[in-house]
Amino acid sequence: MKRTKLIDAVGFRRTVSRLAHEVLERNKGADNLALVGIRTRGDFLARRLATMIADIEGKNVQVGSLDITLYRDDLRGRLDQPQLKSTEILFDLTDKVVVLVDDVLFTGRTVRAALNALMDIGRPAQIQLLVLVDRGHRELPVKADIVGKNVPTSLKQEIQVLMTEVDGEDAVFLVERDEDARETKEKQP
Amino acid sequence: MKLHGRHLLGLDGMPREDIQLILDTAVSFKEVLERPIKKVPPLQGKTIANMFFESSTRTRLSFELAERRLSADVVSFTTAGSSVAKGETLKDTARNIEAMKIDMVVIRHSAPGAAHFLSRVVNANVINAGDGSHEHPTQALLDMFTLREKHGSLDGLRVCIVGDITHSRVARSNIFGLKTMGAEVSVCGPATLIPREIENLGVKVYHRLEDVVQDVDALNVLRIQLERQQRGLFPSLREYHRYFGVTKEKLARATKPITIMHPGPINRDVEISADLADGEHSVILQQVTNGVAVRMAVLYLLGISN
Amino acid sequence: MKLLLKNGTLIDPVSGKDEMFDLLIVDGRIEKMGKSLSADKAAQEIPLKGKIVAPGFIDMHVHLREPGFEHKETIETGCRAAVAGGFTAVCCMPNTNPCIDDESVARYIQEKGKSVCEGIVDVYPIAAATKGRQGAELSPMAELVDAGAVAFTDDGSPIMSAEIMRRALEYSSMYGTPIIQHAEDSTLTHGGCMHEGFVSTRLGMPGIPPIAESLMVERDVTLVRYIPRARYHVAHISTRGGIAAVRAAKKEKLNVTCEVTPHHFTLTDEAVVGFDTNTKMNPPLRTREDVEAVKEALRDGTIDVIATDHAPHTIDEKEVEYTLAPFGIVGLETAVGLAITELVEPNVLSIVQLIEKLSTNPRRILSLPPIQIKEGERANLTLIDPTVEWTVDTQRFQSKSKNSPFHGRRLKGKAIGVINNGKFRLSQP
Numbered sequence: 001m002k003r004t005k006l007i008d009a010v011g012f013r014r015t016v017s018r019l020a021h022e023v024l025e026r027n028k029g030a031d032n033l034a035l036v037g038i039r040t041r042g043d044f045l046a047r048r049l050a051t052m053i054a055d056i057e058g059k060n061v062q063v064g065s066l067d068i069t070l071y072r073d074d075l076r077g078r079l080d081q082p083q084l085k086s087t088e089i090l091f092d093l094t095d096k097v098v099v100l101v102d103d104v105l106f107t108g109r110t111v112r113a114a115l116n117a118l119m120d121i122g123r124p125a126q127i128q129l130l131v132l133v134d135r136g137h138r139e140l141p142v143k144a145d146i147v148g149k150n151v152p153t154s155l156k157q158e159i160q161v162l163m164t165e166v167d168g169e170d171a172v173f174l175v176e177r178d179e180d181a182r183e184t185k186e187k188q189p
Numbered sequence: 190m191k192l193h194g195r196h197l198l199g200l201d202g203m204p205r206e207d208i209q210l211i212l213d214t215a216v217s218f219k220e221v222l223e224r225p226i227k228k229v230p231p232l233q234g235k236t237i238a239n240m241f242f243e244s245s246t247r248t249r250l251s252f253e254l255a256e257r258r259l260s261a262d263v264v265s266f267t268t269a270g271s272s273v274a275k276g277e278t279l280k281d282t283a284r285n286i287e288a289m290k291i292d293m294v295v296i297r298h299s300a301p302g303a304a305h306f307l308s309r310v311v312n313a314n315v316i317n318a319g320d321g322s323h324e325h326p327t328q329a330l331l332d333m334f335t336l337r338e339k340h341g342s343l344d345g346l347r348v349c350i351v352g353d354i355t356h357s358r359v360a361r362s363n364i365f366g367l368k369t370m371g372a373e374v375s376v377c378g379p380a381t382l383i384p385r386e387i388e389n390l391g392v393k394v395y396h397r398l399e400d401v402v403q404d405v406d407a408l409n410v411l412r413i414q415l416e417r418q419q420r421g422l423f424p425s426l427r428e429y430h431r432y433f434g435v436t437k438e439k440l441a442r443a444t445k446p447i448t449i450m451h452p453g454p455i456n457r458d459v460e461i462s463a464d465l466a467d468g469e470h471s472v473i474l475q476q477v478t479n480g481v482a483v484r485m486a487v488l489y490l491l492g493i494s495n
Numbered sequence: 496m497k498l499l500l501k502n503g504t505l506i507d508p509v510s511g512k513d514e515m516f517d518l519l520i521v522d523g524r525i526e527k528m529g530k531s532l533s534a535d536k537a538a539q540e541i542p543l544k545g546k547i548v549a550p551g552f553i554d555m556h557v558h559l560r561e562p563g564f565e566h567k568e569t570i571e572t573g574c575r576a577a578v579a580g581g582f583t584a585v586c587c588m589p590n591t592n593p594c595i596d597d598e599s600v601a602r603y604i605q606e607k608g609k610s611v612c613e614g615i616v617d618v619y620p621i622a623a624a625t626k627g628r629q630g631a632e633l634s635p636m637a638e639l640v641d642a643g644a645v646a647f648t649d650d651g652s653p654i655m656s657a658e659i660m661r662r663a664l665e666y667s668s669m670y671g672t673p674i675i676q677h678a679e680d681s682t683l684t685h686g687g688c689m690h691e692g693f694v695s696t697r698l699g700m701p702g703i704p705p706i707a708e709s710l711m712v713e714r715d716v717t718l719v720r721y722i723p724r725a726r727y728h729v730a731h732i733s734t735r736g737g738i739a740a741v742r743a744a745k746k747e748k749l750n751v752t753c754e755v756t757p758h759h760f761t762l763t764d765e766a767v768v769g770f771d772t773n774t775k776m777n778p779p780l781r782t783r784e785d786v787e788a789v790k791e792a793l794r795d796g797t798i799d800v801i802a803t804d805h806a807p808h809t810i811d812e813k814e815v816e817y818t819l820a821p822f823g824i825v826g827l828e829t830a831v832g833l834a835i836t837e838l839v840e841p842n843v844l845s846i847v848q849l850i851e852k853l854s855t856n857p858r859r860i861l862s863l864p865p866i867q868i869k870e871g872e873r874a875n876l877t878l879i880d881p882t883v884e885w886t887v888d889t890q891r892f893q894s895k896s897k898n899s900p901f902h903g904r905r906l907k908g909k910a911i912g913v914i915n916n917g918k919f920r921l922s923q924p
Contacts, residue, residue, distance in 0.1 A: 067217065070217075070221075070229040070230065070231050070489075071229065071230060071231075075231055075493045076492075076493050081190050081191045081490075081493065081494065082190075083190050084213075084214050084217045084489075085217065086216060086217045086220050087217070087220055087221075088220070116230070117229075119226075120224065120226040120228060120229065121224050121225070121226065122225065201697065278811070278815055279815060279816055280814055280815065298816065299818075300816030300817060300818045300819060301698055301699045301700050301770070301817060301818065302698070302700075302770030302816065302817045302818075303816050305769065305770045306770060306815075306816060306817070320699075321699055321700075321818070322699035322700070322701075323698055323699030323700070324699065358699060361697075361699055384695075384696040385691055385692060385693070385695075385696055385702070386692055386693040386696055387696050389693045389696075390696070390697065420685075
């Protein structure tokens with residue numbers, strides 16, 4: 001297994017800073033904005049973005065976390081069932097501009113599930129998608145509005161995002177594997 | 190993370206991890222029930238049959254709500270005017286329903302072991318919603334969920350079940366589940382309504398509520414049924430209420446507030462006084478809310494594991 | 496018919512023989528008996544080295560279901576099951592429809608018994624003690640004895656009234672026929688479907704308390720003490736309390752006897768966990784302590800007889816909710832195997848004592864002539880292989896019904912043939 005570091009801790013911080021600025025630029029400020037992170041790492045990423053936005057704009061942005069397990073299209077017949085975690089969106093989504101945040105965009109199925117979940121929770125005015133890494137290989141018509149880094153990959157490769165809150169460090173790795181990355185992707189919590 | 194079996198027939202012998210998984214999963218579903226759209230899709234395309242051979246509005250409603258909120262298709266079957274009234278056996282009723290490609294069956298029946306019997310006869314997942322006096326696992330699970338919510342943990346929690354223990358499936362399931370989760374369980378009721386050798390389940394037996402109140406965190410009060418009186422098991426409802434009914438006077442010597450539970454429906458001022466049933470320490474309504482979330486958790490965990 | 500039984504071990508409690516003997520049987524009689532009889536070209540030679548030749552076994556508690564319940568069993572299929580199990584005689588219970596409270600029914604059953612299976616099984620009717628088994632009026636006992644009844648019982652139900660039991664004991668004492676009591680105080684057993692104890696508490700099932708049996712036995716022993724020449728036999732005894740009462744009565748030299756079923760020395764109420772209705776019978780499976788008491792009572796002679804209470808029911812009748820299922824299991828084809836495995840192998844009983852429980856004692860209690868195994872006498876024999884290991888397969892039962900909890904069980908020992916009334920059958924292996 002070959003592992004290449006694509007982004008180190010410093011690069012990570014700079015990228016997140018740039019992403020926070022892009023959110024504000026795209027939406028002309030922080031009014032009516034809400035960030036919803038897809039558990040687990042998308043959630044931490046969203047919280048970091050919210051802190052940065054508060055530093056830059058001086059405004060507090062609402063943050064929620066979304067667990068999409070109940071909306072997955074591959075729930076049944078799996079040998080290992082994913083742990084069901086809770087969704088915590090303690091504010092009203094209706095009429096807000098929701099920025100959906102995830103660490104890696106791959107087939108697009110996670111985002112599809114997240115969209116369904118958000119629609120069941122409220123009726124946002126707009127949903128934008130922000131991802132740290134877009135690695136290609138979409139299976140559904142999904143596009144990210146704000147991207148940290150575009151990394152073209154083959155199906156035998158995997159993108160590993162590590163974050164201090166979970167993994168003790170900030171980094172993004174490109175990993176070479178023997179089997180198709182789509183099977184191994186699911187093992188990441 | 191999944192349950193060990195394909196069915197939920199009872200809590201007797203259910204491993205601690207399974208009970209833990211159901212309670213933890215129910216937390217997520219309780220959140221779903223707070224949303225404006227109280228629906229999630231995991232059981233879409235699954236068909237669930239509710240076979241209620243004993244009438245029960247609240248349990249059946251609770252299951253139906255849980256099933257629909259998981260996006261399953263639901264069919265309900267009750268005995269009045271059914272094929273059973275025309276003499277069809279349980280085995281044939283079950284086989285016919287299965288021939289209609291049902292994925293899961295929720296059964297309530299007056300015979301102990303009916304759910305076990307069904308699980309041998311059909312391929313669907315079977316959930317026991319009450320089999321005679323034997324078990325009512327989802328009731329005990331929601332009771333434990335409610336207690337855990339209120340007290341933080343079930344380990345070492347002291348719970349007393351009050352009333353007609355002999356005929357109570359709620360009592361049995363609670364005893365099995367609470368003991369597995371490390372709680373201390375006792376029962377209190379007239380000697381004629383306490384089954385033989387129940388101490389061998391690890392349960393203390395009392396006949397006076399006053400003897401229990403200083404050492405208990407929660408009371409689970411069972412409904413008393415009039416038919417038992419007619420069979421010579423206790424003299425009268427008046428006597429029952431005076432000596433075994435849960436009232437403020439009997440709880441006077443408690444040193445801390447006692448959580449009051451009841452599986453419903455309540456006979457006000459028979460087994461429990463109205464002021465306690467509606468009082469600040471009563472969690473009876475939370476039990477009902479939690480019931481839907483816990484049943485959603487059970488249906489979800491069994492439904493996706495095929 | 497000419498049979499030469501070679502090298503078998505003859506075990507005969509009546510004569511006390513327990514050694515190798517050859518027997519030449521011609522047209523149903525023992526023509527010659529000796530060591531190493533010479534071969535006879537006209538005789539069919541049956542090699543029995545290592546096997547046992549015993550007086551024919553009798554099962555004194557069998558439900559043949561005919562007339563009235565032929566979907567469960569008939570006299571013919573019941574007799575085939577008896578032969579497969581190693582029995583040359585059975586006593587059939589009166590809870591048929593019509594019940595055996597009239598001489599016509601008793602005669603019908605006896606005649607039918609003679610006409611099936613070439614008459615190899617002697618069928619003795621046990622008649623109802625009361626009309627319709629209702630427990631209210633005595634049945635015509637004298638007539639029934641003349642029509643072949645060997646005992647009286649309301650089995651299926653107890654004789655609840657002390658007055659009726661008293662009169663039954665008095666009246667039947669004139670004919671030397673025992674009253675067989677299904678010992679159960681039915682006011683204590685309301686709705687019960689298994690032993691009342693820890694397991695029934697755990698399973699939420701209505702229970703049958705053990706005192707329902709012992710109370711009834713104690714009451715009846717009091718009656719027996721009061722009535723001269725009364726003969727009383729407890730059917731399917733199952734509890735320590737019941738056994739203690741019988742032991743005390745025997746100490747007083749009262750004519751009190753009892754029988755036990757193979758399932759009551761093999762299984763406990765733990766078998767009910769799982770709700771298999773083939774564990775539902777009355778009296779129910781009891782606790783480990785009761786099973787130990789049964790074995791001790793067999794050993795010390797308190798229990799005189801092993802009888803199966805063979806109770807056939809169809810699949811549709813048994814495959815229902817536990818509380819609705821009828822009581823009873825079949826037993827003719829597993830009795831000898833269970834007895835050898837559970838009693839002889841662990842040295843609870845010697846093989847001689849087992850033969851007494853299955854042949855000598857029941858015949859004595861029913862006043863049937865003892866089987867004499869000597870030259871000139873009619874041959875009535877059961878052949879046993881005491882060491883063969885086999886697995887119970889209910890699908891291969893001769894009985895019409897297969898309601899047995901022993902399917903798949905490994906047993907040691909089996910009856911392999913019977914000889915009676917000039918006929919001879921070897922069981923299928």
